[in-house]
Amino acid sequence: MGQKDDLLSNKVRENQVVAIKAPKCPPPEGPEGPRLRGLVILSFWAVVIFLGVPVWLWTTSIYRARLPLGEMLGWADGKACKPSFPLQIAIEAPDLQEAEATHLMSLTQHALDDRNEFSAHHLRLQLAKSIRPLDRVNAFMPIIEGDHSSQSIRKGADGDKVGECALTVSLQLDDNIAVPQSELRKQSTTLDVRYPASQVPLITSSSSTLSSYIAAQLQGLFAEEQAIIEYILTTSQSSASPSAQASPSTNRELRSRRTRSLHPDLAAKLASRMIRSLKYAATYHVTISLFTPTSVPSSWDIETAIGEYFIPLLKSLSAISNFTVDTQVQLHANLSPSVHLPEHDREANVWTLRDEDLSGFINAAEWPLSPSIGAGPTLNFILYVPDQSTSPLVVKGSRASSWLVPQWGGVTILNPSWTANGTANGTAPTECLSKDLLKPALLTFSHQLLSLLGAPDTPPLLALQLQTLTRIRAASLLLSASSTMGSLARLTVALPSIAIPETVSAAVDTTLAHLQSTCNALKEGRFREALDHARVAEAQAEKGFFEKSMVGQVYFPDEHKVAVYLPLLGPIGVPLIMSALKEAKRRFAARRAKLSTTRIE
Numbered sequence: 186m187g188q189k190d191d192l193l194s195n196k197v198r199e200n201q202v203v204a205i206k207a208p209k210c211p212p213p214e215g216p217e218g219p220r221l222r223g224l225v226i227l228s229f230w231a232v233v234i235f236l237g238v239p240v241w242l243w244t245t246s247i248y249r250a251r252l253p254l255g256e257m258l259g260w261a262d263g264k265a266c267k268p269s270f271p272l273q274i275a276i277e278a279p280d281l282q283e284a285e286a287t288h289l290m291s292l293t294q295h296a297l298d299d300r301n302e303f304s305a306h307h308l309r310l311q312l313a314k315s316i317r318p319l320d321r322v323n324a325f326m327p328i329i330e331g332d333h334s335s336q337s338i339r340k341g342a343d344g345d346k347v348g349e350c351a352l353t354v355s356l357q358l359d360d361n362i363a364v365p366q367s368e369l370r371k372q373s374t375t376l377d378v379r380y381p382a383s384q385v386p387l388i389t390s391s392s393s394t395l396s397s398y399i400a401a402q403l404q405g406l407f408a409e410e411q412a413i414i415e416y417i418l419t420t421s422q423s424s425a426s427p428s429a430q431a432s433p434s435t436n437r438e439l440r441s442r443r444t445r446s447l448h449p450d451l452a453a454k455l456a457s458r459m460i461r462s463l464k465y466a467a468t469y470h471v472t473i474s475l476f477t478p479t480s481v482p483s484s485w486d487i488e489t490a491i492g493e494y495f496i497p498l499l500k501s502l503s504a505i506s507n508f509t510v511d512t513q514v515q516l517h518a519n520l521s522p523s524v525h526l527p528e529h530d531r532e533a534n535v536w537t538l539r540d541e542d543l544s545g546f547i548n549a550a551e552w553p554l555s556p557s558i559g560a561g562p563t564l565n566f567i568l569y570v571p572d573q574s575t576s577p578l579v580v581k582g583s584r585a586s587s588w589l590v591p592q593w594g595g596v597t598i599l600n601p602s603w604t605a606n607g608t609a610n611g612t613a614p615t616e617c618l619s620k621d622l623l624k625p626a627l628l629t630f631s632h633q634l635l636s637l638l639g640a641p642d643t644p645p646l647l648a649l650q651l652q653t654l655t656r657i658r659a660a661s662l663l664l665s666a667s668s669t670m671g672s673l674a675r676l677t678v679a680l681p682s683i684a685i686p687e688t689v690s691a692a693v694d695t696t697l698a699h700l701q702s703t704c705n706a707l708k709e710g711r712f713r714e715a716l717d718h719a720r721v722a723e724a725q726a727e728k729g730f731f732e733k734s735m736v737g738q739v740y741f742p743d744e745h746k747v748a749v750y751l752p753l754l755g756p757i758g759v760p761l762i763m764s765a766l767k768e769a770k771r772r773f774a775a776r777r778a779k780l781s782t783t784r785i786e
Contacts, residue, residue: 270306
């Protein structure tokens with residue numbers, strides 16, 4: 186019985202092994218199977234191609250508004266506008282007949298044209314009777330008020346604006362002098378020229394000593410302004426010339442401007458101005474600080490002093506920029522550790538600071554100075570009152586008590602004349618600085634403010650300096666906005682994947698429109714209007730270039746997109762591709778077998 190059981194179990198085991206090894210085949214495919222399988226694969230590919238891809242492209246596409254790239258590059262390269270600055274000069278000649286005055290004006294104009302080497306900036310003379318002031322800008326300011334406004338606008342017969350009167354030349358007959366003499370009026374933009382009767386040119390004369398003298402005086406008044414504007418335009422065109430492919434005539438003009446040398450003194454002033462001046466801003470924050478190493482003075486009559494000696498200047502500058510003023514007092518303000526202690530000069534009986542210590546005089550680590558926070562830069566003006574034991578304190582060598590910190594502010598040392606009874610100048614207690622004591626310091630701050638804003642040193646008249654500053658700022662903003670337009674155009678071409686929203690397109694259109702208005706206003710001598718348009722153009726250009734939604738796309742290159750989409754598209758794409766290849770291979774094999782069968786038959 187045992188042997189029979191073993192044989193039976195072995196047979197069962199063999200049958201089980203055979204049953205396990207037998208493969209399970211799928212049911213036979215019907216005649217419609219290949220066609221249905223092909224339709225299924227084709228339907229998947231149709232959904233991907235005609236639905237998935239369009240939806241993907243639509244949801245991931247980057248909107249790029251249309252920009253006038255050619256026009257933008259034209260402004261950047263200096264082809265769209267050639268700025269010019271025609272300054273209108275009014276001639277008053279009450280002692281001359283109309284024919285004599287006209288002839289003298291013509292001779293003076295020819296002399297000016299012969300002296301001028303920079304055609305973009307030129308003076309245009311006209312008899313005063315054709316100029317009618319319409320508004321009196323800043324006439325409420327006693328510092329610049331007068332009969333002729335610094336920004337008066339005249340109208341032609343058709344009522345169109347044709348220019349602003351920059352200066353009035355008043356010719357006055359004086360038989361008590363032998364040669365012409367001139368003097369600027371302090372309260373108006375008028376140049377008084379006194380001349381003897383013998384200097385009046387004849388109608389038939391082709392030259393005149395008086396006309397040459399007037400031309401020389403006018404050229405001298407606006408020489409620094411002309412040099413500054415020439416420097417600004419030449420620098421801008423030189424930087425744009427590599428990409429501009431300028432014409433031969435333009436290249437010759439640039440070379441002639443570079444080779445033309447300025448007077449050494451004027452060149453030095455121009456270089457100093459470019460270093461110290463701030464970039465234009467619509468709003469500046471002014472902080473006036475009182476620092477002293479002791480506990481006195483602990484207060485100052487600063488509000489009254491600012492209102493009388495500083496605010497009038499800020500009101501005059503309001504047509505160019507806005508200003509806010511803050512004040513602060515800091516007691517026990519020690520000098521920077523890097524500054525050497527003041528040295529006593531026994532001969533002059535003064536305490537001196539070394540010139541090399543001026544740059545480290547400000548103790549930025551301990552003094553609470555206002556940083557540039559907000560919409561505009563901050564200008565810091567420091568009034569330092571030294572200890573009585575080290576007073577008077579001046580700069581060694583120059584004996585100056587104030588200095589300018591380029592693009593930052595200024596420092597003024599106030600040295601009151603201390604008396605034995607503990608008063609300063611015998612007029613105020615040591616604990617408080619009166620308005621009269623603060624007057625010299627605030628006048629110094631006013632001069633430093635003009636220097637930081639880029640106002641020229643000549644002519645020595647505030648009204649004319651403000652006119653010059655208006656023209657300089659208009660030119661700088663025009664070139665800055667044009668350069669920004671070129672940078673935006675080149676960025677758009679270099680990065681085709683960057684988004685360009687409609688806000689950028691609108692900002693570009695506004696910028697170009699105001700740039701054109703600025704250029705037209707400059708050519709017509711309407712400089713205040715040109716500055717207004719240039720400010721809008723600069724603001725809109727910066728707004729368009731630094732658009733948040735556009736700048737963000739710069740940090741998502743194509744490699745980032747591949748890293749995002751590959752894990753998603755891989756699992757979907759591989760089965761589709763493999764099934765399509767397998768189906769194509771099956772159809773190719775079936776067709777090949779069919780061809781072989783046909784040949785055999």
